[in-house]
Amino acid sequence: MRSAAARRCRVCGAEAQVYLRYARAAFCAKHFVEYIEGRVRRTMERYAMLRPGERVVVAVSGGKDSVTLAALLARILGGEAPERMLMLYMDLGIKGYSDKLREAVERLSGELGVKLMVVSLEELVGVASIYELARRARRATCSVCGTVKRYVMNAVAVEAGAVLATGHTLDDALAYIVKDFMYQDQERLSKWVPRTPAAPGAAPRIRPLIEVSERETLLYALMRGLPFVHEECPHRPRDSVEDATKDYLNRVEEAHPGTKISFLRRVVSRAAATGADEGGTPRTCTICGLVSRGDVCSFCRLTQRVLGEPMGPRVRRVVREKLASLGWL
Numbered sequence: 063m064r065s066a067a068a069r070r071c072r073v074c075g076a077e078a079q080v081y082l083r084y085a086r087a088a089f090c091a092k093h094f095v096e097y098i099e100g101r102v103r104r105t106m107e108r109y110a111m112l113r114p115g116e117r118v119v120v121a122v123s124g125g126k127d128s129v130t131l132a133a134l135l136a137r138i139l140g141g142e143a144p145e146r147m148l149m150l151y152m153d154l155g156i157k158g159y160s161d162k163l164r165e166a167v168e169r170l171s172g173e174l175g176v177k178l179m180v181v182s183l184e185e186l187v188g189v190a191s192i193y194e195l196a197r198r199a200r201r202a203t204c205s206v207c208g209t210v211k212r213y214v215m216n217a218v219a220v221e222a223g224a225v226l227a228t229g230h231t232l233d234d235a236l237a238y239i240v241k242d243f244m245y246q247d248q249e250r251l252s253k254w255v256p257r258t259p260a261a262p263g264a265a266p267r268i269r270p271l272i273e274v275s276e277r278e279t280l281l282y283a284l285m286r287g288l289p290f291v292h293e294e295c296p297h298r299p300r301d302s303v304e305d306a307t308k309d310y311l312n313r314v315e316e317a318h319p320g321t322k323i324s325f326l327r328r329v330v331s332r333a334a335a336t337g338a339d340e341g342g343t344p345r346t347c348t349i350c351g352l353v354s355r356g357d358v359c360s361f362c363r364l365t366q367r368v369l370g371e372p373m374g375p376r377v378r379r380v381v382r383e384k385l386a387s388l389g390w391l
């Protein structure tokens with residue numbers, strides 16, 4: 063945040079609080095917030111992320127990115143937000159962490175006037191914590207966590223008849239894209255479209271923050287005084303490929319402002335051009351009916367192996383009950 067204080071807001075001339083190098087622009091808090099909102103609005107329009115009247119489930123973890131996403135979507139949907147938007151928080155039972163996240167998300171839901179659905183791992187599969195599930199699966203906590211979260215988010219959006227919105231930022235997207243490139247995973251690279259279309263057993267997915275950096279989501283959350291949790295998950299691995307990639311790209315961005323966004327836009331336009339004929343026939347899980355790579359989805363396989371019963375159908379039932387009690391269905 064170099065010498066922002068010495069500069070003046072581009073809009074109102076007041077003392078600036080943020081300087082964005084790639085835009086060569088300084089802003090006061092109020093006009094920074096408006097600037098980011100304008101950007102996300104335009105990104106959503108450019109990629110036709112939400113259709114008129116379409117409903118959206120927003121996965122909110124309680125961290126800066128997803129909290130910023132929920133707050134932005136509530137503003138963008140305006141008076142329609144209470145009807146069209148549902149926040150989803152998954153309590154994974156991480157001691158000393160999940161409770162703080164949940165509190166932040168509950169406060170946010172109250173402040174935004176948007177419905178919140180809280181589901182705990184205990185309710186979904188009868189295991190108290192993700193750590194416990196991973197231990198019994200003999201797998202890394204983050205990997206099990208990823209499988210469970212992806213499954214539950216999609217299940218909620220499918221049952222809710224809604225689009226799923228996630229808080230992936232520009233930095234997240236590029237870190238995954240570089241990783242896909244390293245592994246030469248052409249199928250995944252071709253899927254980097256800002257709105258993934260619906261498929262049997264899969265809700266459409268959107269990433270409204272795909273053109274907003276992590277630094278910007280942090281500043282946005284701080285400047286609006288949004289409730290969020292700063293600390294990272296205790297199970298999160300240090301020195302991941304994604305983190306190293308983010309650091310590298312930020313150094314390139316520092317030397318050549320604007321690199322990150324043009325990188326993203328090239329990948330997205332290429333994916334949009336080739337994506338339609340990639341990916342083969344979508345399949346569904348023979349047990350739970352949701353999208354799957356094989357006959358049985360990874361969530362049903364995991365829970366079958368660890369708990370002796372594939373939990374997909376149970377998760378879908380619990381989710382339907384919750385949605386009904388929220389008056390959503």
Ligand SMILES: [Zn+2]
Binds near residue numbers: 072073074075092
């Ligand atoms: Zn201003």
Ligand SMILES: [Zn+2]
Binds near residue numbers: 363
């Ligand atoms: Zn399944």
